[in-house]
Amino acid sequence: MNPIVQVEDLKKVFRTQNFGRVSKITAVEGVSFTIQRGETLGLIGESGSGKTTVGRMIVKLLNPSSGHIKLDGHDVTHLNEKAFKPFRKRFQIVFQDPYSSLNPRMTVLQLLSRPLSVFGIEKDRKKQRMKVIEVLHDVGLHEEHLNRYPHEFSGGQRQRVAVARALMTKPEFIVLDEPTSALDVSVQAQILNLLRQLKAAHNLTYLFISHDLGVIHYMCDRVLVMYMGEIVESAPTEELFTSPAHPYTRFLMESIPDPDPELTNEIDYVNKVKALQSTYGCNFLSRCDRALPNCFDRHPELVKLSSNHLVRCHNPLKEASVWKRDG
Amino acid sequence: MSSVSAKVLEIKDLQVRFDTEDGVVKAVEDVNLDLFSGEMLGVVGETGCGKSVTLQSVLRLLPTPPTRITRGQILFHGENLLDVSEERMNEIRGGKIAMIFQEPMTSLNPVFTIGEQMRDVIEQHRRVGKRKANSIAIRALIEVGLEDAEVVLSKYPHELSGGQRQRVMIAMALSCQPEILIADEPTTALDVSIQAQILAIIKHLRQTHNMSVLLVTHNLGVVAQTCDRVAVMYAGYVVEKGEKFGVLKAPLHPYTRGLLESIPRSRKVRELRSIPGSVPNLIDPPEGCRFHPRCSFATEVCKREVPILEEAKPGHFVACHHWRRLGY
Ligand SMILES: Nc1ncnc2c1ncn2[C@@H]1O[C@H](COP(=O)(O)OP(=O)(O)O)[C@@H](O)[C@H]1O
Ligand SMILES: Nc1ncnc2c1ncn2[C@@H]1O[C@H](COP(=O)(O)OP(=O)(O)O)[C@@H](O)[C@H]1O
Numbered sequence: 001m002n003p004i005v006q007v008e009d010l011k012k013v014f015r016t017q018n019f020g021r022v023s024k025i026t027a028v029e030g031v032s033f034t035i036q037r038g039e040t041l042g043l044i045g046e047s048g049s050g051k052t053t054v055g056r057m058i059v060k061l062l063n064p065s066s067g068h069i070k071l072d073g074h075d076v077t078h079l080n081e082k083a084f085k086p087f088r089k090r091f092q093i094v095f096q097d098p099y100s101s102l103n104p105r106m107t108v109l110q111l112l113s114r115p116l117s118v119f120g121i122e123k124d125r126k127k128q129r130m131k132v133i134e135v136l137h138d139v140g141l142h143e144e145h146l147n148r149y150p151h152e153f154s155g156g157q158r159q160r161v162a163v164a165r166a167l168m169t170k171p172e173f174i175v176l177d178e179p180t181s182a183l184d185v186s187v188q189a190q191i192l193n194l195l196r197q198l199k200a201a202h203n204l205t206y207l208f209i210s211h212d213l214g215v216i217h218y219m220c221d222r223v224l225v226m227y228m229g230e231i232v233e234s235a236p237t238e239e240l241f242t243s244p245a246h247p248y249t250r251f252l253m254e255s256i257p258d259p260d261p262e263l264t265n266e267i268d269y270v271n272k273v274k275a276l277q278s279t280y281g282c283n284f285l286s287r288c289d290r291a292l293p294n295c296f297d298r299h300p301e302l303v304k305l306s307s308n309h310l311v312r313c314h315n316p317l318k319e320a321s322v323w324k325r326d327g
Numbered sequence: 328m329s330s331v332s333a334k335v336l337e338i339k340d341l342q343v344r345f346d347t348e349d350g351v352v353k354a355v356e357d358v359n360l361d362l363f364s365g366e367m368l369g370v371v372g373e374t375g376c377g378k379s380v381t382l383q384s385v386l387r388l389l390p391t392p393p394t395r396i397t398r399g400q401i402l403f404h405g406e407n408l409l410d411v412s413e414e415r416m417n418e419i420r421g422g423k424i425a426m427i428f429q430e431p432m433t434s435l436n437p438v439f440t441i442g443e444q445m446r447d448v449i450e451q452h453r454r455v456g457k458r459k460a461n462s463i464a465i466r467a468l469i470e471v472g473l474e475d476a477e478v479v480l481s482k483y484p485h486e487l488s489g490g491q492r493q494r495v496m497i498a499m500a501l502s503c504q505p506e507i508l509i510a511d512e513p514t515t516a517l518d519v520s521i522q523a524q525i526l527a528i529i530k531h532l533r534q535t536h537n538m539s540v541l542l543v544t545h546n547l548g549v550v551a552q553t554c555d556r557v558a559v560m561y562a563g564y565v566v567e568k569g570e571k572f573g574v575l576k577a578p579l580h581p582y583t584r585g586l587l588e589s590i591p592r593s594r595k596v597r598e599l600r601s602i603p604g605s606v607p608n609l610i611d612p613p614e615g616c617r618f619h620p621r622c623s624f625a626t627e628v629c630k631r632e633v634p635i636l637e638e639a640k641p642g643h644f645v646a647c648h649h650w651r652r653l654g655y
């Protein structure tokens with residue numbers, strides 16, 4: 001069977017104007033990966049590393065500057081909006097901020113029945129209403145919520161509405177772009193559980209974007225780590241957490257304050273980071289404490305450590321992990 | 328440690344109300360918190376539990392109306408800050424007690440350079456001339472890891488990254504040699520790596536300057552890794568407080584426990600425990616224990632009576648009718 005998503009050598013350059021000066025930002029470069037049906041692929045990295053840009057290109061809310069996107073084996077890179085419409089129905093996206101992603105002037109019923117009309121799934125008002133109620137139940141909301149507006153909900157409930165809207169078209173794949181980052185940890189737990197249940201119930205495939213390693217560990221089968229627009233490591237979740245190979249991945253893990261006060265993760269952040277810079281070398285050089293002469297001269301390629309573990313580093317880590325939270 | 332050092336700040340029986348069109352918001356109820364010399368106290372809880380209101384009350388930053396501080400005292404070395412003149416308060420604010428916020432942009436003026444703003448604050452609180460103020464500012468910036476201090480001083484706030492702006496805020500707070508630093512979610516908007524740096528800086532400064540820190544966060548990991556003691560707030564009340572090891576390793580309140588169990592750790596966990604529902608609107612909060620509608624241990628008494636904060640173990644306080652049943 002075809003991978004449900006396959007991207008090849010994706011690149012995205014943004015042109016911005018600042019006081020008339022045009023500058024270019026390469027937000028994403030050389031990104032290739034596949035997502036198999038039924039898996040949850042995690043995408044992690046600091047803000048600005050290009051995660052959202054990748055997610056938006058997959059569902060064609062953005063067009064890549066170069067590279068290819070195949071959805072269920074079809075190259076959709078150059079399809080226009082009309083030709084892409086059947087895919088739009090099957091490939092959905094949920095954003096971080098439920099406040100801005102839901103039209104404040106529409107009720108839940110209006111918000112959720114719209115995709116049914118737009119995609120010609122159901123025109124009949126009564127039947128639309130029934131379908132909406134069904135999906136509301138799926139996400140833990142009820143009929144009484146139908147006529148409410150987004151601002152009348154708590155943050156967690158609003159994110160449930162956003163998930164419900166994505167589910168209306170019975171998609172096969174959903175990009176979840178930091179769906180819980182704006183929520184308190186208690187409410188985040190509710191939403192993460194819901195997303196796992198929905199996935200099982202509807203045979204969904206997820207691309208799960210987050211900057212929280214704990215969330216990624218809980219949700220994902222496999223993880224991609226992004227740094228400055230590139231994938232720097234890719235591995236099955238278990239392996240990534242037990243033996244991260246890229247210094248950046250380990251750095252991210254060490255940076256998380258552990259809620260167990262007996263597990264201390266003290267590192268000397270102030271002095272650790274040396275001010276190294278190189279135009280040709282590795283992007284991570286300026287923050288790396290393992291740099292070799294090679295790292296200044298050559299940009300590292302993404303190479304295989306094993307069949308399913310890739311890393312972009314001249315001097316990958318070999319020692320065991322710092323992740324202590326397991327079990 | 329805390330029992331032998333001096334209390335620098337005491338929040339006593341604090342009660343805060345907001346008058347709004349929809350009714351009176353019962354935002355803070357009978358909050359009691361002590362801060363000892365040189366210690367770091369964390370205040371945690373979900374959004375809307377009264378953490379910021381409590382902290383802002385300390386420096387009288389809340390506008391009246393709509394705010395009414397209806398009861399309580401804020402004692403800074405025994406002096407009740409709720410009674411002192413506005414003039415005295417201005418001396419204390421930013422001088423003896425400094426505050427930093429989640430979004431530094433809100434407290435930085437966009438039309439002045441960092442240098443102009445820092446020198447102003449330093450001149451006012453340290454009573455020194457421009458020259459001296461400038462060198463104090465440079466030292467403070469270097470201390471928070473902004474090595475190219477002179478360049479930073481010439482920049483406008485928007486020319487800096489989020490992490491740099493937060494460092495500037497800390498440097499600004501620090502340059503007045505405050506006894507107390509109040510930090511309200513100082514790292515919430517930042518990446519974990521930057522968060523780790525900022526926290527390391529705060530910890531370091533607290534040691535070298537013997538500063539006391541009151542840190543608000545909704546991140547229990549941050550508390551575990553930086554604080555000495557922790558207070559957990561729910562819907563306006565302090566529901567548990569004590570040494571971090573006690574509170575985080577053997578929590579006595581179902582709410583604290585729920586927060587800890589909500590933290591995702593591992594894929595091997597079949598389902599995360601979570602706390603059902605959400606923080607109530609504090610205009611019409613639940614009667615009795617405000618947590619009871621979300622609590623799996625709740626019984627009749629919880630619906631009727633507000634539990635008092637009692638000392639369950641030495642130095643470990645909890646406000647729950649059923650803490651004994653929790654089985655620790
Ligand atoms: N519409 C846009 N115009 C210009 N630059 C953009 C745009 N969207 C994103 N960028 C830039 O691209 C980079 C990657 O952004 P993004 O994909 O949002 O990262 P992430 O989701 O990992 O935080 C950033 O430097 C960001 O400023
Ligand atoms: N200016 C205000 N007017 C009315 N209600 C307010 C105001 N500021 C805060 N509140 C309410 O007070 C309660 C506590 O808020 P806050 O201290 O900001 O919570 P936290 O910092 O724990 O997230 C909330 O119910 C909030 O809605």
Ligand SMILES: [Mg+2]
Binds near residue numbers: 051052
């Ligand atoms: Mg993003």
Ligand SMILES: [Mg+2]
Binds near residue numbers: 375378379380511
């Ligand atoms: Mg707050």
